[in-house]
Amino acid sequence: MERLIVLSPGKTTAINLAIQCRNIFGKYIKVEPYCFSDDLDFDISSSLVVLSSPSIINDRIQVLIDKGLDYIIGRRVIHHKHIQELLDLPRASEVLLVNDREETTYQAIAQLKALGVNYIKYYPYYPGVDSYPKLDIAVTVGEPRLLPYEAKKIIDIGTRQLDITTLADIAKRLGLIEVLGDNLSSHYLNEIIGLLNQINDDAKEMKIIGNRLNTVANCLPKAILYVRNNGNIIVSNKVMYDLLGAGEKDIIGKNIKDVLPNLSISDDKDNDKDEIVSIGGNTLFVTSNVIEGRDSEDGIIYTFEKSEEIEKNEHIIRRLTTRKAIRTDHYTFKDIIYEANSMEELIKRAKIFANTDSTILIQGENGTGKELFAQAIHSASKRASEPFVPVNFAAMPTNLIESELFGYEGGSFTGAIRSGKRGLFEEAHGGTIFLDEIGDASLDFQCTLLRVIQERQIRRIGGTKEIPINVRIIAATNKDLVREINKGNFRSDLYYRLNVLPLRMPSLRERKSDILILSNHFLSMYSKGKITDINQFINKDAIKALYDYDWPGNIRQLENAMEYLYIIGSEEGMKLNITHLPEYVLNNSINPNKSLIQEVLGDEMIWILNKLMNSNGCGRRHLSELAEKENIKLTESQIRSLLNTAKSLGLVTSTAGRNGTVLTEKGHIAASSSNN
Known part of the structure; x- marks a missing residue:
């Protein structure tokens, strides 16, 4: 988003709400007010629009909504x-x-x-x-x-202001909730404190504001106490009453030392304090915030939260503010296409592994589907509704690995986000983290990772607090880790920590019976269902060549080949033969038997290819002259037609200058093979 638009029927309201938004979001995005008397000429594709109320949606706004307007309906409250x-x-x-x-x-x-x-x-x-x-x-x-x-x-x-929930919605839609979440919460708490500071000695005003504050306090999920400097409690809430098993009359007006004798009460009012206390059999995290207001209204606000609620809320916050959207469309075992018996046995074993939380190590060549298997295991596990976070060590710079995986505190290093950032392990909390290409991790990082796997805790860069993580680890590599251990490139203790449940992905050359079914799947995918059987698309010689090829790039390479053939076939409008195969397959598979080449291309085409190869290229007129000298019955018109066919097969290409038509690499292969 490039702009935040505040839209209201009246200009005054629009301007005032825009000022409120600008004070909060103006550092990150341009904020502009619009009213009904303005031309609504902003670019809806790059704007988030805040409507001042649901009732302002008229015909003009509805037209924008129908065009895809990204909007939020504001909820407003008295300031x-x-x-x-x-x-x-x-x-x-x-x-x-x-x-x-x-x-x-x-x-x-x-x-x-x-x-x-x-x-x-x-x-x-x-x-x-x-x-x-x-x-x-x-x-x-x-x-x-x-x-x-x-x-x-x-x-x-x-003007009635946008409430805290609307501001949070805006921050979330702009991707700023992680940056502004604490500030919004502090702003909300300061408003409550501001109301408390309006209390004066007049009994009427005390009752009016006190009733209002009690309503707000009772809506908070945490237990709270507001204590004056003399130690007397002036505000509490229902959560606090329930924790103490007492009523309002037993707490309000009493001294905090009498109500909570085990709470540390410090005379030092310069700093806010945190501590752990036990109340009624509950372990509570207590935060104290010093309030400096007017005379006798100075005091301290204590908030109490159960430790299990902290962990629960931390998990929710991780989910809601994660930097990566949590996907729900992960691959499952039903998405794996196979006929080979080896794959049947592998999937049975993987399904058993999915029912556990033990670490899995998937080994196999590139392109064999290691991440697909990792996602399928995640989808079949009890963590299926939680995040699946992939990490590729081969694609991640060494100097960024720790900050990306473990996060960092604000100001830890030059360029760090001021508010800090969670790492990928925290984002995967409750779910699965997929450590792909683990064999490429540096030895220094392997040591750090070993500690994380053992302790199930991480510490952000620049931080002092150990953060517990609950993740299932699936690692994958295309390297032989035992060989890497012998070379001194991989730690043996980390290998044994990862290799609890091993899976080895077979290469495509080990499951050649799957080539046909996979080819049909990829052709159907690229043709959007128009082609479902490769036999209808390419001839038997070409299919045999696909079976004979070793596929060093495995399934990923086979998919690329099917995409290539579909595009070529769409242009040709005919059934493809062996000459249409990608050059890496053709080079490996073309039969050096002269009669087969001639059968596929014809004697006249072979003659033209040989002449082009021996002359490093020439035009059709020169070819016509050569044909006449060698008593080859080819007219210039027939040569033109043959060259057009050769060009469509990718055997020749036209160049500017005297060379005219020259052979491609594919053409050289065909011409050379015909002479063997």
């Missing part, structure tokens, strides 16, 4: 910072609530009442309303220009 004047109004005061539309006017009234400002009588006003009283006090939600008369007192509580 807590601007309601202090309302809190000062006497009970039963009557006010005119002014906003731009009927829907948003009634929403503002409902939200003010929900915040505890429910002792005021509100009368709605919006352009087009049938009737309204002319009151001394008018409250406007960022729209003072809409006042129908000059009121004695005007209270502007500002």
Whole structure:
């Protein structure tokens, strides 16, 4: 995304919401306000649009949605910072609530009442309303220009802001949740603290704000205590009451030393503290945050969280904010195409391995389908709904391996993301990590990896905390690791840690009975189902050549060959023969028997190929003259036709200059073989 668009019916609302978004996301993306009076001329392919409410979707916006507009419907709330004047109004005061539309006017009234400002009588006003009283006090939600008369007192509580869930949705859609998640949470907590700081000694205001804060506090999943500097508890919540097995009267107003005597209470207010305590048989992680407000409102907020909830939430966060989208369409054993008995036995063994969490080592040549098997094992395991994270050591620079696999803390090295980054092992938490081409890992990293496999813990670069990981490891290599151990290139202790459950992938030359079924599959795939039988597409000699070839690139090379043949066949519009095969197959498979070459290409074509080879190329007129001298009955027109056929078979190519037509490598092979 290149731009974040904030769209609202009115310009004022659009501008104010854009300012809010710019304060949070402006460092990372351009933020622009739009209203209904503007031309909606932004590029929808590079923009994320935040709609101020669901009711603004009109015909113009619907057209954009139908074209693929990427949008979020905003949820908006009263800005807590601007309601202090309302809190000062006497009970039963009557006010005119002014906003731009009927829907948003009634929403503002409902939200003010929900915040505890429910002792005021509100009368709605919006352009087009049938009737309204002319009151001394008018409250406007960022729209003072809409006042129908000059009121004695005007209270502007500002445009309703996007709530924390909408901001989180925006961050997630922009890929910024990992960068901004902590800041958003802190911003939300600061709003709660800001509300706490509005409490003053007046009993009425204490009750109003206290009720509102209790509502917010009881919605939090963590237990909380807000303690004044004198140690007295002024705010708690239901989770805390349940942990202590006590009621509100047993906690509020009491000193924290009496309620939680085993909690460390420090006189040092300069630093926030963390500790572990036991309450009611539960092990809790306690965080204390020093609050500096106004006079007696200074204090500390304690939050308590069960250790099992921390692990659960950490797992959820890993899933939701992972840098790679978690795929759900991994290959399964049903996707493996085979007829060979060796593959049948291999799959039976792999299915047994899938039911365990033991480490698997898959060995085999390149192109044999090692990652396909790894995904199939993952899909058949109890971890199937969790991440499958592949790592290719051959493709990863040595100096980046540790930071990619283990992550790093912010500021660990030049170029590091300020907030730090999780590694691939953390992203695979709960699922499977596939260590491909493990034989290419450096000896230094092999030592580190061995410790991770043994301890099931990782430590980020620049970090001091050990992070537990729950992953199933599947490693793969195309190298003979025993030979690499003997050469000193691979650690024997790591080999034995990885080689708990070994699987060896057979090469294609070891399962030649699968060549036909695999060829049919690839031809069907590239032809989108038009070709399902290779026998209908190429002749028997060409099929035999495919069987005779050793396929050093294995299944991947066979797939490439089928793609090549499909493209050639689409151009030719006829059944292909041995001369249409890729040059690496033709070079290996063409029969040096002269009669077979002549049978396939014909005597006249062989004559032309020989002349071109011996002369390093020439034109059809010169070929016609040579034919006449050698009493070969070929006219210039027939030679032109034969050259066109040779060109379509890839045997010759035309060049600029006097050489005219020259042989390709494929043509040289055919011409040379015909002379043997």
